Amino acid sequence: xxxxxxxxxxxxxxxxxxxxxxxxxxxxxxxxxxxxxxxxxxxxxxxxxxxxxxxxxxxxxxxxxxxxxxxxxxxxxxxxxxxxxxxxxxxxxxxxxxxxxxxxxxxxxxxxxxxxxxxxxxxxxxxxxxx
Amino acid sequence: xxxxxxxxxxxxxxxxxxxxxxxxxxxxxxxxxxxxxxxxxxxxxxxxxxxxxxxxxxxxxxxxxxxxxxxxxxxxxxxxxxxxxxxxxxxxxxxxxxxxxxxxxxxxxxxxxxxxxxxxxxxxxxxxxxxxxxxxxxxxxxxxxxxxxxxx
Numbered sequence: 607x608x609x610x611x612x613x614x615x616x617x618x619x620x621x622x623x624x625x626x627x628x629x630x631x632x633x634x635x636x637x638x639x640x641x642x643x644x645x646x647x648x649x650x651x652x653x654x655x656x657x658x659x660x661x662x663x664x665x666x667x668x669x670x671x672x673x674x675x676x677x678x679x680x681x682x683x684x685x686x687x688x689x690x691x692x693x694x695x696x697x698x699x700x701x702x703x704x705x706x707x708x709x710x711x712x713x714x715x716x717x718x719x720x721x722x723x724x725x726x727x728x729x730x731x732x733x734x735x736x737x
Numbered sequence: 738x739x740x741x742x743x744x745x746x747x748x749x750x751x752x753x754x755x756x757x758x759x760x761x762x763x764x765x766x767x768x769x770x771x772x773x774x775x776x777x778x779x780x781x782x783x784x785x786x787x788x789x790x791x792x793x794x795x796x797x798x799x800x801x802x803x804x805x806x807x808x809x810x811x812x813x814x815x816x817x818x819x820x821x822x823x824x825x826x827x828x829x830x831x832x833x834x835x836x837x838x839x840x841x842x843x844x845x846x847x848x849x850x851x852x853x854x855x856x857x858x859x860x861x862x863x864x865x866x867x868x869x870x871x872x873x874x875x876x877x878x879x880x881x882x883x884x885x886x887x888x889x
Binding site for chain 2: 618625628629631632633634635636637638639645648649657659660662663664666667669670675676678679680681682683684685688
């Protein structure tokens with residue numbers, strides 16, 4: 607891992623209603639905005655939309671494709687736009703900085719997710735250790 | 738509008754939760770996991786793990802599975818009583834200290850750390866921090882959840 611390196615993209619989706627139903631059950635997130643179209647419309651949305659945490663789970667898979675899981679120290683994202691039904695989710699990362707912290711060589715990664723229409727849905731960074 | 742003074746600083750009761758193997762497998766299926774370590778115990782052992790490891794974001798799910806009696810975001814009687822139709826997930830952070838595996842029992846404690854407004858109160862941001870400790874009391878993981886409440 608070197609500074610300014612662009613990491614391999616991981617693409618998931620397209621998001622389906624079935625996927626959201628399964629994710630609601632598996633993740634214990636029963637917020638109805640993601641699984642009940644009538645509820646979502648009554649709340650002023652066009653339709654159900656994906657859990658932010660589904661994209662974050664996919665971004666975790668991307669992180670793990672770049673470094674072994676035990677090297678992830680901390681990471682955070684802001685959810686900057688909703689992920690609509692049928693969107694594909696593109697998880698991307700970029701090495702922003704290499705530094706030393708707590709006696710370890712670490713990298714700060716700029717990470718995020720984008721829909722196929724190039725709308726950024728997650729915006730964050732991760733701190734990982736490097737060998 | 739949420740009353741900042743009523744909620745900021747409230748600490749939940751400790752909640753004991755088990756990291757259930759069956760749910761980790763279901764989570765792997767629901768997220769299209771391709772690494773068998775996260776859904777196949779034998780693959781996990783072969784890779785040197787004592788059991789199926791808990792994936793990075795699952796602490797959020799554990800916390801959702803065990804809503805606090807005190808300070809829960811949706812609980813009208815003893816929490817913030819936010820309407821589910823008005824929430825958006827604003828931010829999420831995780832930090833890891835010790836790996837967590839299927840079969841582990843954790844104690845979760847959640848603190849409402851801050852509530853702040855934007856757009857003249859049309860949006861309120863609720864910051865809640867959860868820590869997960871193992872049976873020995875060691876800190877295993879921490880997370881911060883920021884929930885956006887649409888008051889408009």
